[in-house]
Amino acid sequence: MIISILGLIYKYFIKQYKIDMTKDNIREYLIAKGRQLVVENGADFLTARKLAEASGCSVGTIYNQFANMDKFIMAENLQTLEELKSHLSALMPDRNPYKTLNRYLDGFVRFVLRNKNLWFLLYNFHLQACMHKLPRVYLRALVEIIEIWRPVFEDVFAHIRPRERRLSMQVLWLSLFSVSSLLTTPVLDGMGSVNKKTICQLLLNTYLAGLTALNKD
Amino acid sequence: MIISILGLIYKYFIKQYKIDMTKDNIREYLIAKGRQLVVENGADFLTARKLAEASGCSVGTIYNQFANMDKFIMAENLQTLEELKSHLSALMPDRNPYKTLNRYLDGFVRFVLRNKNLWFLLYNFHLQACMHKLPRVYLRALVEIIEIWRPVFEDVFAHIRPRERRLSMQVLWLSLFSVSSLLTTPVLDGMGSVNKKTICQLLLNTYLAGLTALNKD
DNA sequence: AACGAAATTGAACACTGTTCAATTTTTTTC
């Protein structure tokens, strides 16, 4: 009798719960737990065993969901990129396109500084694992970040030939992206009292001024 | 009789050789061997055991010379920085300071591309291990790189206030340095036909033009 | 209820960095 009641409870609560947490959501659950580990303990803390323990499963289960840890980290980074995207998308454009670009930069820097460990994981991944081809989903997520401020950029530099404008934008993004890697570590903290955001602002605005100056005639 | 002759041979040849290779040069010998491993097989190949095998010693000997592998890698990077320094120092300055700066940039990019694996080791080290304080020798080596083109930079932007000039130079160097991390991986190879050197040149010259434009009045 | 498919497990393998007692080599002392 009691057992059958427990059975009912199991069927309609625990099981449902388990289905929610495992069946198709186990991937997302693992990603969420891994995210937590990285945020709280740093990127180094994200290992198969620690993730398994934190998630209440075994290492085998992780490897059943992800071909290897690199794929897992990529899934983690994909979510980071999506969060960055929605963080940037929520920003209000300004009348002045230069101000808008600065606003996007501020949003970017703020996101990186607020998610140092996650961004460290991402940049490190880009540095290490980019010998292998990145899947389309991931590439699209990367492109979508740039696409946010592309119209503003094209608005400001409409007079520059498309090909060169495109290249200039790539170089700018590449610079900001790679500089962001240093934001996640205390390297810059050793260099006197240089403000990290100021560095990025100087880079952006000097570069923009240079683009303007070089294309006046 | 024969044994005593062998003893003489040992004393005056093998032993001398061993003294040359171990006594005080064992550190340098290990660094040289490690360098070879990195150059030929990539930064990942540099492990204590593989270094020991390649050097004909045991792991314990390595740990007798270096407190840990991080210290070893730092010693390796120190040499890389010194090589970069002498590579840059050998460049002839131009009458036109802008050309000189471009020449230094070319030298830098060429060095990075020619020593991809070593530079990857270096940047990765900066990214990972910079939570610990870097020793003075290493910091000085870093500063000496910047010092090479500082006079030229100060020459061009003599009209800018020292404080801002200094900051501008730091930002420029930081940008180029961090962008260099992407030069060591095939990431950029996926982005159409963007030439790596062109990216750096665009960054430098646009930034310089921006500095000029922003400080005209 | 029973069968087949799918998911889960965790011990095992080959790697890491690092330590340290035992051994060998070198230097010093008599």
Add this chain to the structure above:
DNA sequence: GAAAAAAATTGAACAGTGTTCAATTTCGTT
């Protein structure tokens, strides 16, 4: 030159990695 002291070398051992896979458990369907 021999003995004693100091220094350097060794490699097995430890605690971590990522990854695999046969055995087990759970699940879905008939």
